[in-house]
Amino acid sequence: MSSNRATAHDVARLAGVSQSTVSRTFSNNSRISQATRERVMKAAEQLGYHPNILARSLLTHESRLIGIVMAGIDTAFAPYVLENVTLRLQAAGYRSILFNVGRAQDADDLLPSALAYQVDGLIVASALVSEAMAARCASLETPLVLFNRSVPDSSVNSVTADNVAGGRLVAQAMIDAGVTRPAFITGRERSSTSQDRERGFIKGLADAGFGEPVRIIGDYAYEAGVRAARSMMTAGKRPDGIFAASDLIAMGVMDTVRYEFGLRVPQDVCVVGFDDIPEAARLAYQLATVRIDFDAMIDKTLSILHDHLETPGTDPEQVTVPVTFIERSSLNST
Amino acid sequence: MSSNRATAHDVARLAGVSQSTVSRTFSNNSRISQATRERVMKAAEQLGYHPNILARSLLTHESRLIGIVMAGIDTAFAPYVLENVTLRLQAAGYRSILFNVGRAQDADDLLPSALAYQVDGLIVASALVSEAMAARCASLETPLVLFNRSVPDSSVNSVTADNVAGGRLVAQAMIDAGVTRPAFITGRERSSTSQDRERGFIKGLADAGFGEPVRIIGDYAYEAGVRAARSMMTAGKRPDGIFAASDLIAMGVMDTVRYEFGLRVPQDVCVVGFDDIPEAARLAYQLATVRIDFDAMIDKTLSILHDHLETPGTDPEQVTVPVTFIERSSLNST
DNA sequence: CTGAAAGCGCTTACAG
DNA sequence: CTGAAAGCGCTTACAG
Numbered sequence: 001m002s003s004n005r006a007t008a009h010d011v012a013r014l015a016g017v018s019q020s021t022v023s024r025t026f027s028n029n030s031r032i033s034q035a036t037r038e039r040v041m042k043a044a045e046q047l048g049y050h051p052n053i054l055a056r057s058l059l060t061h062e063s064r065l066i067g068i069v070m071a072g073i074d075t076a077f078a079p080y081v082l083e084n085v086t087l088r089l090q091a092a093g094y095r096s097i098l099f100n101v102g103r104a105q106d107a108d109d110l111l112p113s114a115l116a117y118q119v120d121g122l123i124v125a126s127a128l129v130s131e132a133m134a135a136r137c138a139s140l141e142t143p144l145v146l147f148n149r150s151v152p153d154s155s156v157n158s159v160t161a162d163n164v165a166g167g168r169l170v171a172q173a174m175i176d177a178g179v180t181r182p183a184f185i186t187g188r189e190r191s192s193t194s195q196d197r198e199r200g201f202i203k204g205l206a207d208a209g210f211g212e213p214v215r216i217i218g219d220y221a222y223e224a225g226v227r228a229a230r231s232m233m234t235a236g237k238r239p240d241g242i243f244a245a246s247d248l249i250a251m252g253v254m255d256t257v258r259y260e261f262g263l264r265v266p267q268d269v270c271v272v273g274f275d276d277i278p279e280a281a282r283l284a285y286q287l288a289t290v291r292i293d294f295d296a297m298i299d300k301t302l303s304i305l306h307d308h309l310e311t312p313g314t315d316p317e318q319v320t321v322p323v324t325f326i327e328r329s330s331l332n333s334t
Numbered sequence: 335m336s337s338n339r340a341t342a343h344d345v346a347r348l349a350g351v352s353q354s355t356v357s358r359t360f361s362n363n364s365r366i367s368q369a370t371r372e373r374v375m376k377a378a379e380q381l382g383y384h385p386n387i388l389a390r391s392l393l394t395h396e397s398r399l400i401g402i403v404m405a406g407i408d409t410a411f412a413p414y415v416l417e418n419v420t421l422r423l424q425a426a427g428y429r430s431i432l433f434n435v436g437r438a439q440d441a442d443d444l445l446p447s448a449l450a451y452q453v454d455g456l457i458v459a460s461a462l463v464s465e466a467m468a469a470r471c472a473s474l475e476t477p478l479v480l481f482n483r484s485v486p487d488s489s490v491n492s493v494t495a496d497n498v499a500g501g502r503l504v505a506q507a508m509i510d511a512g513v514t515r516p517a518f519i520t521g522r523e524r525s526s527t528s529q530d531r532e533r534g535f536i537k538g539l540a541d542a543g544f545g546e547p548v549r550i551i552g553d554y555a556y557e558a559g560v561r562a563a564r565s566m567m568t569a570g571k572r573p574d575g576i577f578a579a580s581d582l583i584a585m586g587v588m589d590t591v592r593y594e595f596g597l598r599v600p601q602d603v604c605v606v607g608f609d610d611i612p613e614a615a616r617l618a619y620q621l622a623t624v625r626i627d628f629d630a631m632i633d634k635t636l637s638i639l640h641d642h643l644e645t646p647g648t649d650p651e652q653v654t655v656p657v658t659f660i661e662r663s664s665l666n667s668t
Numbered sequence: 669c670t671g672a673a674a675g676c677g678c679t680t681a682c683a684g
Numbered sequence: 685c686t687g688a689a690a691g692c693g694c695t696t697a698c699a700g
Binding site: 007008009019020022023024026027030051052053054055056057058059060 | 676677678679680
Binding site: 342354361364387388 | 692694695
């Protein structure tokens with residue numbers, strides 16, 4: 001058990017070639033005679049040698065590392081995004097270095113560390129980046145793409161769902177279903193996603209002559225739905241249509257109005273969520289919701305990143321991906 | 335917008351000191367005069383300088399990078415583990431480089447790449463590692479901890495839940511509840527977790543004089559529960575107690591027997607899961623299950639890793655964390 | 669406390 | 685096709 005890691009020098013000595021030749025054997029774009037290659041490979045195998053990528057990156061100026069900076073890794077769609085993004089980055093020969101923003105929603109503190117690791121690019125999901133920090137990335141020519149957040153009127157790449165349109169779709173569907181006392185439960189109140197969904201909802205209601213809906217402050221969690229439902233159902237006049245800023249909140253609402261208050265969904269109160277997570281389609285919920293096309297968002301994020309990686313100086317893009325209303329029996333019984 | 339990243343040399347020139355002094359300013363364990371430090375810091379600030387950690391690692395022989403190799407990042411408890419592990423590694427000054435095993439359950443293909451990135455340590459979660467690969471890590475003195483998998487009779491560190499004991503607890507609870515026709519739905523059939531849960535279940539039943547339960551092959555997914563329930567409920571003699579290898583499977587079973595077959599849980603058939611994910615406690619399910627103490631498993635994993643990082647050559651540990659049976663109304667109506 | 673110098677493990681012109 | 689040499693951006697004895 002040799003405690004020292006084999007280097008290209010060790011392999012060279014064993015194979016009877018120069019260190020340069022070993023290096024060439026492990027770099028794709030060099031011509032090496034078949035015989036030499038085999039000799040080197042055999043020696044490398046024997047010593048358990050693998051090139052040190054960190055040393056290589058010093059010369060090539062690329063680490064093949066993409067920084068993924070995330071808030072709430074175990075919440076909502078984050079795992080799905082992580083699963084797919086890591087897999088596709090790997091297929092493209094990149095590795096993912098994962099930074100957890102923790103309870104802060106702010107990626108700024110972690111970005112310097114990501115840059116110190118010489119990441120070739122950055123994806124920031126569900127967290128915010130200051131313009132100053134974005135400018136720093138730009139000056140280092142390190143491409144940065146915001147996922148599920150945007151910095152309006154800036155030159156920061158971003159991919160978001162059309163949350164405003166989604167809110168409008170919900171308003172329309174509720175009105176069509178005969179709702180007269182609508183309510184909205186926010187997600188994390190300061191997040192642009194929750195604000196946009198609310199804004200669209202209010203606009204949609206206003207267009208049909210409705211005033212502002214009842215408003216409960218929540219956060220993106222099942223428990224927030226439970227609490228919101230309790231406070232609404234014990235208040236003076238109960239809402240008859242509840243729009244929750246996420247499916248998880250909506251599920252908390254449904255379970256609570258059904259099992260704590262013995263109400264029927266949708267007959268007594270209808271419920272609509274946002275996201276269309278897999279659980280929303282389950283027989284136990286059948287939750288009407290707004291589907292976010294995460295696959296399209298992921299595609300777009302990776303293609304923007306790819307374009308900027310290939311062609312530094314590419315113009316920034318701020319993409320909004322369309323959403324779809326999904327009719328289910330939590331809104332209309334069939 | 336200077337396209338070139340500032341180096342210690344650039345900072346040195348601007349600050350009028352040597353490159354060594356710049357280096358010392360950014361390394362904690364060097365004494366530098368207050369005045370010099372300030373001058374260097376100011377210059378660094380001006381140039382947007384951060385030390386290149388990859389270059390540093392070449393000298394220090396530590397990358398401060400921990401490789402996390404995972405199967406099914408978006409399934410079961412994986413997101414929870416990732417959320418907590420990354421946060422705690424960060425607090426300890428480490429970064430996480432995440433490898434996605436994909437549909438294979440085998441980490442072997444990705445470990446060489448992780449080693450090439452000079453990771454200081456490795457956590458492999460829900461994936462398998464060959465003895466040969468583990469030996470390779472050992473010879474490089476790169477600590478490796480298996481999470482939720484083990485290689486029995488080997489010297490590979492591992493942290494698992496006591497799945498066998500969990501299976502026994504379920505058998506006992508079902509017998510106490512009066513179940514006479516038990517059934518088991520496997521998770522991924524070849525996984526040691528599913529096998530251990532089944533083994534414990536069978537043993538527990540046998541101890542009470544029962545024969546082998548009905549057995550349906552599933553996988554760790556909600557849909558597997560749906561399919562299994564359909565096949566059981568249309569078969570000759572229906573089971574009256576179903577133990578699913580995971581909560582997610584159990585929830586698929588519950589929704590299906592209730593909403594597709596109009597049966598009552600637990601009166602017509604009782605259901606028990608495994609894991610105790612948050613959803614299991616919801617009013618819509620109230621799923622009896624076996625609680626895995628993931629926090630304890632994470633603690634143990636990180637402490638083993640820490641010990642081996644601090645003291646190379648520490649003896650390997652194979653830890654089994656106790657589980658608890660959680661009584662809920664899917665087994666016994668109250 | 670600070671500087672000059674060697675060296676970590678690689679890549680890549682430059683010759684041959 | 686192959687080797688000798690310079691150099692990527694740092695750290696760290698060694699002197700002073």
